Amino acid sequence: MKIAIGGKGGSGKTTIAGTLARVLAARGLPVVALDDDSNPNLALTVGVPAGRAAGLPALPRDLLEERQDAQGQTSLELKIPTDDFIDRYGVPAADNLTLLVMGQPSHGGSG
C-alpha cells in the first residue's frame, strides 16, 4: 500500500498523514512515513520530537550509483537494499514506524 496525501496548506493533510501512519503501525503493520513537504512538519504528528527531526542526513555518494535506462536516461539508484537504507537513515517514530524527511530544497532536477 503506497499512499500520498495532498491538499492546501492548513487543510490538515499532515495531521491526517501522520495519524494514519500511527494507526496502521499500531496494528502491527510496518510503515514508513515520508515527509515530502519543503516545510516539513510530519515529524510531530508521527510522534518524533522536533529536535530529533532535523532532517535526513546527506546521502553519502558511495551509496548511489548512476544507471542508464533503454532510452539513455541516467538516474541515481541506491546500492543498498531500500529497506536497509530506511533502517539506516530513517528516524524511529513508534513501533513499526520509521520517518524519512525528504523535503529539503532540491537542487537542479527533481522528481
Place this chain on the structure above:
Amino acid sequence: MRGVLHGLVAETSRIAIVDLEAGLEHLSRGTARHVDTLLVVGEPYFKSLETAHRSFTLARELGIKQTRMVANKVRTSRDEETVREFANRHALDLLSVVPYDTAVTEADERGTALFEHQPDAPSVAAIRRLADRLVEAAP
C-alpha cells in the same frame, strides 16, 4: 536526489505514507508513478472543494492510479451535506469525512502527536475508519 527518494516508495516492502508538498501544483510524475492512491484533503467550503476538484483533474492527467477525497474539519451535518453533494456532482470518490476536532489544536499547541494526545478523539476514530477502508481496498 529526490528521484532516489521517490523510488524508495516503490521499492520498500513497508506501507508508505507520503505527506506531499502543500498545494497539488507540485504533484509530479515522479510521485505519481510510485503511489497507488492519492488522498486529496479538502475542507467543507466552496473554494477548498474547488481546489480539491482541480487536484483530481491534475492527478488523472499525471496517471495516478486512484484518487480519493478526504473531507476534513467537518463541523455540522450541513457541512457534511455540502461535501457529499459536491463530491456526487463532480464524481469525486469521497473516502472519509473527518470531523473538526479541538483535540487537533490542543495536540498542536502542546507539540505532541494527536495519536498520543487523545487516541480516542473523534478525529482519530475517523482516521481509524479511513485506515480500515484503505486496507480493504488494498491490492
